[in-house]
Amino acid sequence: MSGHVSPYLVPGFYETALTRGRHRDIIGGRWDETGRIQMDMLLRLGLQPQHRVLDIGCGPLRTGCRLVPFLDPGNYWGTDLSGALMATGYRQELTEADRARLPEGQLVEDGNFDFPGLPRAFDLVLCFAVFTHLPLAHLGHGLRRVAERLDFGLFAFTVFLAPDAVAAARPYRQPDGVVTHGDRTPWHVLAEDVTRLAADAGLKVDFRDDRLPRGQVLCVAQR
Ligand SMILES: C[S@@+](CC[C@H](N)C(=O)[O-])C[C@H]1O[C@@H](n2cnc3c(N)ncnc32)[C@H](O)[C@@H]1O
Numbered sequence: 001m002s003g004h005v006s007p008y009l010v011p012g013f014y015e016t017a018l019t020r021g022r023h024r025d026i027i028g029g030r031w032d033e034t035g036r037i038q039m040d041m042l043l044r045l046g047l048q049p050q051h052r053v054l055d056i057g058c059g060p061l062r063t064g065c066r067l068v069p070f071l072d073p074g075n076y077w078g079t080d081l082s083g084a085l086m087a088t089g090y091r092q093e094l095t096e097a098d099r100a101r102l103p104e105g106q107l108v109e110d111g112n113f114d115f116p117g118l119p120r121a122f123d124l125v126l127c128f129a130v131f132t133h134l135p136l137a138h139l140g141h142g143l144r145r146v147a148e149r150l151d152f153g154l155f156a157f158t159v160f161l162a163p164d165a166v167a168a169a170r171p172y173r174q175p176d177g178v179v180t181h182g183d184r185t186p187w188h189v190l191a192e193d194v195t196r197l198a199a200d201a202g203l204k205v206d207f208r209d210d211r212l213p214r215g216q217v218l219c220v221a222q223r
Helices: 013-019 031-044 064-070 083-092 096-101 136-149 191-200
Strands: 053-056 076-080 107-109 121-127 151-161 204-207 217-222
Touching: 013 083, 031 064, 053 064, 064 076, 064 096, 076 083, 083 107, 121 136, 136 151, 136 191, 151 191, 191 204, 191 217
Parallel strands: 053 076, 053 121, 076 107, 121 151
Antiparallel strands: 151 217, 204 217
16 A cells, blocks of 8 residues: 555555445445544535535445435435445445436546536535645645635535644544554645645635544635
8 A cells, every 4th residue: 555645546446346345335434424423514514405415435325325315316325436336335335215216327526626517506415535645735736726616605615634734744533542643654744734735725724623523623715
């Protein structure tokens, strides 16, 4: 795995895991707990059934399997680096009734924040537990792309934070135990860098106190 900025970029990573039926494990497991916490957080942000939601890096639909039955039919879109991972979630994690509410074409393979073929306007754009696997430059790229290519009410994303530059230069133990790094995955960043990169993209970001799995911090950005 060494030499890759993200475990998801290791050649054969998805194929091996999906062949072994491990689609839940490769996004960090804790399927029910994480899905429930993320859904509760979205409700606290004001999510309503008529909202149109884009879930960037949606994986096998850990949040999606809760959002699809909640949202009005057709109002959920997802992207992910791996189309196969999303397809596995679509087949195995959605009920038949859920699948009738989500055309499979609304799950779009995209590992570069290009959003090919997606509509421009969403009420809520999510990017949970994705930047935690990517270095700071990718966070800047993702924020710029979201700001340039999408219109949205709120953009909610998560990061791991280190408290200061000294701590950021070393491995840092997050509140519930995971150790993050400044030079490899899982990546931590400084709040001031997130604020600066968001401002460069024309966004203002708030850091929320919500407690998220593994000590991730919820960031909510608006224009
Ligand atoms: C830890 S999982 C989180 C999945 C989902 N957001 C959730 O919270 O349940 C990280 C996901 O990001 C996807 N991913 C990794 N790099 C990506 C990129 N550059 N663009 C889009 N998705 C990416 C992975 O395939 C994986 O599904």
